[in-house]
Amino acid sequence: MYTLALETSCDETSAAVIEDGRHILSNIISTQVPIHRKFGGVVPEIASRQHIEYVMPVIKEALDEAKVSLQAIDHIGVTYGPGLVGALLVGVAAAKALSFALDKPLVGVNHMEGHIFANFLSNPGLEPPFLTLVVSGGHTQLVKINGYNSFELLGQTRDDAAGEAFDKIARVMGYPYPGGPQIDALAKEGNADAIVFPKALHEKHNFEFSFSGLKSAVLNYLHTQEQRHETYDPKDVAASFQKTVVETLVEKTMDAAQCTGMKKIALAGGVAANSGLGAAMAAACAKRGYSLYKPSKILCTDNGAMIGCRAYYMAQAGIFADLTLNAKPALSIMTKQ
Numbered sequence: 001m002y003t004l005a006l007e008t009s010c011d012e013t014s015a016a017v018i019e020d021g022r023h024i025l026s027n028i029i030s031t032q033v034p035i036h037r038k039f040g041g042v043v044p045e046i047a048s049r050q051h052i053e054y055v056m057p058v059i060k061e062a063l064d065e066a067k068v069s070l071q072a073i074d075h076i077g078v079t080y081g082p083g084l085v086g087a088l089l090v091g092v093a094a095a096k097a098l099s100f101a102l103d104k105p106l107v108g109v110n111h112m113e114g115h116i117f118a119n120f121l122s123n124p125g126l127e128p129p130f131l132t133l134v135v136s137g138g139h140t141q142l143v144k145i146n147g148y149n150s151f152e153l154l155g156q157t158r159d160d161a162a163g164e165a166f167d168k169i170a171r172v173m174g175y176p177y178p179g180g181p182q183i184d185a186l187a188k189e190g191n192a193d194a195i196v197f198p199k200a201l202h203e204k205h206n207f208e209f210s211f212s213g214l215k216s217a218v219l220n221y222l223h224t225q226e227q228r229h230e231t232y233d234p235k236d237v238a239a240s241f242q243k244t245v246v247e248t249l250v251e252k253t254m255d256a257a258q259c260t261g262m263k264k265i266a267l268a269g270g271v272a273a274n275s276g277l278g279a280a281m282a283a284a285c286a287k288r289g290y291s292l293y294k295p296s297k298i299l300c301t302d303n304g305a306m307i308g309c310r311a312y313y314m315a316q317a318g319i320f321a322d323l324t325l326n327a328k329p330a331l332s333i334m335t336k337q
Contacts, residue, residue, distance in 0.1 A: 001019070001020055001021075001074045001075075001312070001315075002017060002025075002068050002072055002074050003018040003021070003064070003073070003074065003075055003076075003077055003308040003309075003311050003312045003315070004016075004017055004020075004062070004070075004073045004075075004077070004098070004308070005017075005018060005060070005076070005077040005078065005096060005109070005305070005307040005308030005320055006059070006077070006078045006079065006091040006095050006304060006307065007078075007111075007114070007302055007304045007306075007307045008051045008055060008079065008081045008083075008087050008088060008090045008091030008094075009079045009081075009082070009087055009088055009111045010042060010047065010083055010084055010087060010137075010138075010302055011032040011035075011036055011042045011047050011050075011087075012029050012030065012031050012032065012301065012302040012303070013030040013032075013050065013051050013054040013055055013058050014027070014028060014029045014030070014302065014303045014304035014305075014307075015031075015058045015059045015061070015062035015063075015303075016028065016062055016237060016303065016304030016305040016307070017062050017063060017066035017068050017308070018305060018308035018309060018311075020311060020312070021120070021308075021312035021316075022120055022121055022124060022309060022312075024040055024121060024305045024308075025065070025066035025067075025068060026062040026063070026064075026065035027062070027298075027303055027305040028058050028061045028062045028065065028304070029058075029298075029302075029303055030050075030054045030057075030058050031047075032047060033177070033178065034052050034175060035050065037177050038177050039177075040171050040177050041167065041177050041268075042084070042169070042175075042177075042299070043087065044086055044087065047084055047086070048084070048086035048087050048089070048090060048105075050131040051087050051091065052090055054081050055094050056094070059094070061155050062304065065173060066170070070098070070102055073102070074105075074315070075104055075105040075106070075107055075307055075311065075315045075320075076095050076098050076099050076102075076104050076105070076106055076107065076311075077095075077107040077108075077109050077113065077310065077311025077312075077314075077315075078091050078092055078095035078096075078106070078107070078108060078109060078305050078307070078311075078325075079109050079110075079111045080108040080109065080110075080321075080325055080326070080327055080328055080331065081110065081328035081329055081330065081331030082110075082111055082112065082138065082328070082329055082330055082331045083111055083325060083327075083331065084307070085201065085329040085331055088327035088328075089327045089330060091327060092326065092327050093317055096323050096325060099323065100323060103198060105320045106322070106323070106325060107311040107312050107314050107315055107319070107321060108321035108325045109307045109310045110302035110310070110331055110333060111132055111307075111331075112139055112141065112143075112269075112333050113151070113310050113333060114306040114307045114309070114310045115134055115136065115268040115269045115300075115306060116134060116145065116151075116266070116268045117297055117309040117310040117312075117313070118268060118295035118299040118300070118303075118305070118306035118309070119132070119266045119267075119268060119293050119294065120308050121295065121296075121299055121305055121306065121335075122293075122294070122295040122296045123266075123293045126264070126266070128146060128147045128148060128150075128264055129144065129145055129146050129147070129262065129264070130144075130145050130265065130293070131143075131250060131253070131257050131260060131262035131264070131265050132144075132145055132255055132265075132266040132267070132268050133146070133253045133265070133266070133267055133269035133272075133281075134161045134268045134269045135161070135163060135249060135267070135268075135269045135270070135272060135274075135277070136161060136162075136163050136269035136270045137161060137163035137167060137178075137180075137270055137271075138161050138163070138164065139156065139161050139269065140156060140157040140161045140162045140209045140211070140249075141155070141156040141157075141333065142154040142155045142156070142207045142253065142256050143250065143333060144260055144262065145266075148313040148316075148317070149317050151318075151333055153332070153333050154207040154260070155206070155207025155208040155209065155252070155256075156208065156209065157208070157209040157210060157211060157261065158201075158208055158209065158210045159210055159212035160210075160211040160212045160213065160215055161211070162209070162211055162245055162249065162271050163180055163269070163270055165211040165214060165215045165241075166179050166180040166183050166217075166242075166243065167177060167180060167247070169183065169219070169237075169238075169241055170182045170183050172219055172222060172315050173222065173234055173237065173238075175265055179182055180270065180271060180273075180274065181273075183236075183238045184236075184242065184274050184275055184276060186237075186238035186239070187235070187239040187241075187242040187276055188239075188276075189235045189239075190233065190234075190235030190236040190237070190238055190239030190240070191233075191235075191236045191239055191240070192239040192242070192243035193240070193243075194236035194237075194239065194240050195221065195236060195237065195240040195241075197214055197217050197221075197240055198214060198217050198244075199214070199248050200213045200248075202251070204255060205255060205259060206252075207252055207255070207256050209248065209249075209252065211245065211248075214228070214241070214244055217259060218237065218241050220290070221237070222237070228250075229272075240275050242274075243276070245277075246274075246276050246277050246280045247280070248276075249277060249281075250280045252263060252314070253281065254284050254288065257290060262290075263270050263289070263290050263291065264290065264291045264293065265281070265285055265290050265291070265293070266292075266293040266294065267281060267292070267294040267295075268294075268295065268300070269300065270300055270301050270302075271300075272294050272295065272300045273300040273301070273307075278294065279293070293313070
């Protein structure tokens with residue numbers, strides 16, 4: 001069974017062809033990072049225009065690389081939220097047009113569920129149930145995966161996402177967008193105990209997150225040093241900030257695993273590629289005898305393959321959309337039975 005999948009939720013235009021849910025035949029990604037870098041972040045209007053320009057060529061390249069014709073496609077999956085509404089609309093419109101023209105079933109996919117399902121592509125033996133920490137530029141969530149179409153949202157951020165905090169701190173320190181990889185690289189050479197930054201909502205069995213206070217604390221530190229005309233070591237700031245974020249993520253994940261009885265832990269989202277988080281989570285899981293799963297680096301970022309994997313399992317369960325499907329920029333993960 002062949003799935004054609006589209007992803008246009010933010011600043012990557014991606015199309016993929018997936019065979020039987022877990023075999024990637026193609027995964028074409030056209031990134032807009034160089035375009036948005038000069039602005040210090042994603043500009044929604046520019047992102048939408050770039051998606052319009054590239055969506056059809058990317059689809060063609062995905063089909064050509066997979067050596068699969070449009071007529072051979074069994075269903076079409078597309079991200080319809082959450083994300084930037086203008087960007088989402090491009091992918092949704094393209095998918096609906098193909099679905100109508102080819103008379104192929106349409107599957108509307110939640111972007112965050114797609115990130116979770118990237119783990120199935122990188123870990124062929126992984127099966128539900130398991131616990132997932134989803135960390136990206138826009139979301140930080142703990143989700144219990146009971147089955148392929150049954151999810152339980154245990155907690156999420158009340159304000160800034162972890163990835164958003166990384167990007168904002170990096171920008172203030174003068175590093176280009178995206179800031180996460182910059183902070184990660186600096187942190188490897190810094191002293192993580194040089195500066196003590198605060199943690200929020202760190203009481204037991206509270207699975208919600210908050211990073212706005214931490215972000216403000218780092219910004220206040222940087223501004224105070226500047227006002228006093230005192231220097232600071234960017235490596236130490238990065239290491240101390242990253243340590244605080246990583247400890248919060250790992251502690252809450254381990255607490256959730258204990259409370260739910262889950263012994264399989266998965267990482268998902270762009271921040272899953274952070275080396276500090278990966279190392280700390282691996283150590284915590286090894287200490288408790290848990291199994292840790294995470295996607296390959298390219299599948300941590302936004303891509304069509306993860307959307308194709310999710311769409312396949314929805315199609316298997318008969319969960320299809322009709323041509324009234326619309327973009328939902330604030331779409332939430334919902335519990336499914």
